[in-house]
Amino acid sequence: MPKRIGLYPGTFDPVTLGHLDIIARSAKLVDHLILGISTNPSKQALFSLDERIEMLEAEVVSLNKQGFSVEVQSFDSLLMNFAVSSGANVIIRGLRAVSDFEYEFQMTAMNQKLNPDVETIFLMAEPSLQAISSRLVKEIAQFDGDVSKFLTAEIRVRLLNKLKKSL
Secondary structure, eight states: OOOEEEEEEEOOOOOOOOHHHHHHHHTTTSSSEEEEEEEEEEEESOOOOOHHHHHHHHHHHHHHHHTTOEEEEOOSHHHHHHHHTTEEEOOOOEEEEEEHHHHHHHHHHHHHOOOOSSSEEEEEOOOTTTTTTHHHHHHHHHHTTTTTTTTTTHHHHHHHHHHOOOO
16 A cells, blocks of 8 residues: 655644644644645745744654654645655645635645645644634734643744744
């Protein structure tokens, strides 16, 4: 049987507990999981690409110690081209709410037309994490709100330092 290589793409700016939930559950479904950090020209990232890679690599160390195979790669190409070049046969997408579904539905249809050999699967974040988005977490932190329920302690510290907020 061919190796199942999954690709979970995102900007991860910053990686949230919702992302980490999808990552942990995805790692159980595939033989090898690639976390593809994209550089999206339509989004202004708070953290540099190198910082996002570093944060994500630190957060998945425990999964690799548990015997899962998870790696972090960056890409700045069409998702389907990156999936093919990295050997992925499954793209994993996280859904938070019905509002995510319409965009993801269109994206999946386009990806299917580009390469019908790469499947897309959707995972819902655990219910208590479904409302979390990196954009909202950054906004809450910017206005001195408590983001400890949405991020690991290390990512929280990095976010507050980046925003020059007190810990």
